[in-house]
Amino acid sequence: xxxxxxxxxxxxxxxxxxxxxxxxxxxxxxxxxxxxxxxxxxxxxxxxxxxxxxxxxxxxxxxxxxxxxxxxxxxxxxxxxxxxxxxxxxxxxxxxxxxxxxxxxxxxxxxxxxxxxxxxxxxxxxxxxxxxxxxxxxxxxxxxxxxxxxxxxxxxxxxxxxxxxxxxxxxxxxxxxxxxxxxxxxxxxxxxxxxxxxxxxxxxxxxxxxxxxxxxxxxxxxxxxxxxxxxxxxxxxxxxxxxxxxxxxxxxxxxxxxxxxxxxxxxxxxxxxxxxxxxxxxxxxxxxxxxxxxxxxxxxxxxxxxxxxxxxxxxxxxxxxxxxxxxxxxxxxxxxxxxxxxxxxxxxxxxxxxxxxxxxxxxxxxxxxxxxxxxxxxxxxxxxxxxxxxxxxxxxxxxxxxxxxxxxxxxxxxxxxxxxxxxxxxxxxxxxxxxxxxxxxxxxxxxxxxxxxxxxxxxxxxxxxxxxxxxxxxxxxxxxxxxxxxxxxxxxxxxxx
Numbered sequence: 001x002x003x004x005x006x007x008x009x010x011x012x013x014x015x016x017x018x019x020x021x022x023x024x025x026x027x028x029x030x031x032x033x034x035x036x037x038x039x040x041x042x043x044x045x046x047x048x049x050x051x052x053x054x055x056x057x058x059x060x061x062x063x064x065x066x067x068x069x070x071x072x073x074x075x076x077x078x079x080x081x082x083x084x085x086x087x088x089x090x091x092x093x094x095x096x097x098x099x100x101x102x103x104x105x106x107x108x109x110x111x112x113x114x115x116x117x118x119x120x121x122x123x124x125x126x127x128x129x130x131x132x133x134x135x136x137x138x139x140x141x142x143x144x145x146x147x148x149x150x151x152x153x154x155x156x157x158x159x160x161x162x163x164x165x166x167x168x169x170x171x172x173x174x175x176x177x178x179x180x181x182x183x184x185x186x187x188x189x190x191x192x193x194x195x196x197x198x199x200x201x202x203x204x205x206x207x208x209x210x211x212x213x214x215x216x217x218x219x220x221x222x223x224x225x226x227x228x229x230x231x232x233x234x235x236x237x238x239x240x241x242x243x244x245x246x247x248x249x250x251x252x253x254x255x256x257x258x259x260x261x262x263x264x265x266x267x268x269x270x271x272x273x274x275x276x277x278x279x280x281x282x283x284x285x286x287x288x289x290x291x292x293x294x295x296x297x298x299x300x301x302x303x304x305x306x307x308x309x310x311x312x313x314x315x316x317x318x319x320x321x322x323x324x325x326x327x328x329x330x331x332x333x334x335x336x337x338x339x340x341x342x343x344x345x346x347x348x349x350x351x352x353x354x355x356x357x358x359x360x361x362x363x364x365x366x367x368x369x370x371x372x373x374x375x376x377x378x379x380x381x382x383x384x385x386x387x388x389x390x391x392x393x394x395x396x397x398x399x400x401x402x403x404x405x406x407x408x409x410x411x412x413x414x415x416x417x418x419x420x421x422x423x424x425x426x427x428x429x430x431x432x433x434x435x436x437x438x439x440x441x442x443x444x445x446x447x448x449x450x451x452x453x454x455x456x457x458x459x460x461x462x463x464x465x466x467x468x469x470x471x472x473x474x475x476x477x478x479x480x481x482x483x484x485x486x487x488x489x490x491x492x493x494x495x496x497x
Contacts, residue, residue: 030195033145033153037094038128040191041068041076042147043116044099046088052376053411055356055367056488061087067146067189068116069201071222073126078189079203079213080107080114081169084352091118093127094151106225109342109350110233110312112169112203112213113221132215133197136163136301142179142199144210146190156184158210160194163302165309168203168211170342171349171398172235173308176203177212186210216313224315234311234318234337237271237398238264243282243293252282253328260284261325262295262307268398270340272311273322276333282325286310311337343497347371347397347407359444360491362470363414363482364422364459366430368441369393369407386427388463406440410461410468414486418478422468428461441494 043066051057066083068076068091076091083089083104090099100122107114118127137160144156161180167173177200179192187205191198192212200218204211224230243249243263254261264281268274277283284290286307289297296304314320316339324331342348351372359366367373371393377384385393392407400406412426413419430438433447434457448457457475459468483491 030143031155032143032193032196033155035196036145036147036153036191038125039070039130040145040147040153041070041100041118041127042092042149042151043068043076043078043082043102043189044090044092044149045083045086047085048087049085049352050355052356052373055358055365055493056360056490065149065188067191067201069189069191069198070127070129071115072129074118074120074123075105076116076118076127077201077218077222078114078116079169079187079201080109080112081203082188083107083114083116084109086353089116091116092147092149092151093123094147094153096124097151098122106230107353108221108230108232109352110170110172110235110339111174111217111221113218115222115225130191130198132218133194133199134215134219135194135197135199136160136177136214137194138162140194142192142194142212144182144184144186144190144192144202146186146188154184156182156186156190158182160199161209163214163299163305165306165312168213171345172233172312172339173306174233174312175214175217175302175305175309177214179210179212180208182208182210220313220315231316232339234314234316234320235271235339236308236311237268237274237338238277239266239268240283240295240307241265242295252280252325254282254325258282258284258325260290260292262291262293264324269400270338270344270398272320272338273335274338276335277322277324278326280326283307283322284325284330285323287321343495344400344405345397346400346404347393349397354495355493357441357494358411358492359441359494360414360479360482360488361448361457362468362475362478363416363419364468364470365411365414366408366441366444367411369409369429371397373411388429389427392429403437404439408438408441408444410459413468414482416478416482416485418470418474418482419468422466425466425468428465429463430459431462432460434458445492445494 045064048061049059066078068078089102091102101119105115105117140160158179161178165173185205186202190202200212200214203213240262261282261284295307299305314337318337322333348370351370357368375381408430410428413422415423434450436447457470
């Protein structure tokens with residue numbers, strides 16, 4: 001009983017201390033809600049994409065929202081994913097009830113940032129631009145702000161927990177901050193600040209944490225976009241594995257003085273380093289930053305980070321230096337930071353803001369393979385994808401060649417008299433059409449135009465799958481019937497680029 005009484009006597013003191021500390025923090029907390037009224041806007045976004053497995057059809061229109069943070073008198077930034085497949089964007093600002101027409105000026109899914117331009121003629125007064133600060137204080141309290149659709153400014157808070165290098169939208173891993181113990185779900189571009197200094201914008205959130213695109217990424221994006229010609233961030237052109245096995249280090253003839261370094265396990269055909277590195281190299285340092293056996297380096301501000309940020313933190317066109325161990329000796333290689341459009345990948349990681357590429361003939365739907373196409377299968381899609389197709393995404397996506405720039409698949413066959421016996425064929429990789437190897441969607445119409453006097457069109461697939469033989473004499477009436485039956489208003493969509 002004595003022990004319990006002691007606890008009970010101490011508890012009020014602890015509670016009183018906690019209240020005092022909480023009040024002290026509240027007094028020291030800087031509230032800039034009033035200041036934000038002219039610097040943040042509410043964005044209403046109408047989205048409309050395409051059905052991946054009926055690529056001639058639009059998906060239903062959906063409506064979403066995002067927060068825009070002013071970076072000029074009539075421009076705001078928000079996250080790229082929030083404006084993906086946008087058809088209409090409208091903005092509201094504090095003190096102005098009517099919606100303001102807006103449009104995307106620049107979108108970068110690798111940085112996960114979009115620059116949105118508001119119609120200056122519809123603004124009653126100019127926005128007040130924010131200046132993002134590269135300040136970083138681990139453990140510091142951070143506050144977030146956003147404007148709702150009813151023009152009310154809300155705020156929340158959390159604590160700056162760590163800096164990390166990860167992808168929030170695309171294939172590039174860039175710098176992100178993580179806030180812990182967040183009071184609200186924030187993943188729609190909400191503004192995060194330390195005190196009165198803008199820190200970054202929210203890009204994802206769960207019940208415990210929130211991701212923040214920091215000032216370094218935002219300021220680099222805005223600087224790159226300043227001249228109207230956007231180059232984009234660097235993209236890594238190789239993969240690495242940890243160099244932990246003493247036997248492998250001995251096999252590579254690494255001297256004792258080189259204790260760290262990471263093993264280059266594969267080199268792509270696109271991206272930074274793809275033209276100078278080789279599989280089997282040991283990457284010792286990048287721009288003077290030594291890499292440990294896990295591929296991390298010590299950043300002067302953020303501590304240990306993945307080496308990716310030494311590349312993705314640069315703008316395409318900048319210079320970079322790799323120190324490597326190759327063939328039993330050290331080498332210093334100077335290179336240029338490169339990036340690439342996602343459409344140039346052998347299997348693009350996303351297919352946004354455009355209609356999927358396809359070609360329908362005799363009820364056979366031939367499509368360009370993308371990660372978006374595969375992910376349309378729903379939850380746990382990776383476990384549902386056929387192994388021979390998933391291999392292209394997993395191991396070959398970053399390795400296009402002059403001979404093969406895209407992977408074309410037979411999605412499925414629309415039942416019709418012309419294709420009897422083939423109705424069960426689907427998810428097959430096209431190898432050739434009429435004897436012509438297929439390396440991209442552009443090859444498909446060319447291949448069907450071959451052998452004009454032949455009676456049949458022949459589609460052949462990889463892995464010795466059954467061939468499809470289509471009667472050319474029956475093709476035209478069959479295509480018309482199929483289009484009418486299945487509501488196909490356009491049988492071909494192939495990019496002209």
